[in-house]
Amino acid sequence: MNKIISVLLISLMGMTLNAQKSDKAIVKKNYDAQSMKRHVYYLASDELKGRNTPSVGQELAAQYIKKEFVQYGVKPVAGSYFQDVPMRLAKPMAEGNIKIGEKSLNFPKDFIMMDAENVAMDGELVFVNYGTAEDYKTVANVEGKIAVMLCGSKSESNPRMWFRMTDEKQQLAKEQGAIGVIELFHSTRFPWKYIAGRVSKPQVVIDVSANKMGALPHFWVNASEAEIVNLFKQPSTVNIETKGIDNNRFNVKNVVGMVEGTDPKLKEEYIIYSAHYDHVGVGAPDARGDSIYNGARDNAAGTAAVLNAAANIAKHPTKRSALFVLFTGEEKGLLGSSHFVDNAPVPLEKIAYCFNIDGAGYxxxxxxxxxGLERTTVRNHFETACKTFKLKAIQDKMPEQNLFDRSDNVNFARKGIPAPTFSLGITSFDDEIIKYYHQAGDNPNTMDYKYLTKYCKSFIYAGRLIANDPAKHFWVKGDKYYDAGVKLYGQP
Ligand SMILES: [Zn+2]
Structure with a gap:
């Protein structure tokens, strides 16, 4: 090796080591030992009544987070600490009928309504495969017609995700000039009865119509019989009459804050530190008569960790800029994060990494x-950070639970942004987890704050290492979201 190069390499290595050392010192020396307890005890207090979406308790939590940001010197984003998230409580329709040829379909045995209010319409059908942007390049014009499509996409076979794709599909159909959307549902994983049952209960969803001028009538049709699929795939006309969804609209808030980076070039990029601050509110009382689902583990602890990271980074900024985002509506189906990635205050390709924190329990x-420990290129930073605080970073031991796709990180992942979720130590869904997970007993006084402090410190330290590491962070080769990453950022 050339001598000059080797000297250069050694000094570069030295610089990296120094940076690591000082990051470690910054975390150790600037940590308010009482902060975890203080934040968790407030956010998970009975006063906040479980931070349901929407609720007064959740609003109080949002104001609390903002107040902390202001104290730390964390800056607002696009002029505000709040990003409004329009939602609606949709009470399902009572009755309805779709006539196609000689066939008459009834609600909810044969179809359900995903969106829109009262409907009385006739329309021509055009089959558009999955109704993705790619599909519209090859299918017949849908202008003034009803777009018929299969649920999901070529690569997405999980009905949970199909639900989340409905807004995007409706939006695409609308851009093409369609007047309605019919998705054909067929899955061996979830029977129709389950799907219909779920949609038949009032549910909180993102209000697409709020920023996109009115929703299209949007239905899912039970297509477990080939006959139905064939009927809808043919060009024909339908008559639809339904008593629509009764919508109760409201706004809730993602809370956002920013600290500018120190490196003249890297500061153009952002690291997101995120957690959901909502929980499930008040529910059925447990054996002790407690009906407030305080959500201390899920996810007052994660929210508190993001607050601590914000305090730390505001005092000692990292090379890359930091965005702190506390999501609303996670428990209603990852709604706050879904709205965030579709309305991000910075271009998505400038978000280098999303470091999410959320936990079911420990x-x-x-x-x-x-x-997702093994799924992005910064595994070493997690391992270093946890080891420093005498913890071991382990990967998901319960792949059958599909946890990666069940927290806010997945909305970033689907856009291509590397996004794992840092969680409390969980090795299986055993009694210790079940005792607290979405239970009224998930109270602040049942937690181990020595452990929580280590959880929080390793989160901040790992975040600092990721934010200061000049290397480009990416998905590991072969990951499900690798291609989405290439699409967003170009080749790693
Ligand atoms: Zn959670």
Missing amino acids: NDTKVITVI
């Missing part, structure tokens, strides 16, 4: 479970 205080 049954092992020697470890941190990083959901």
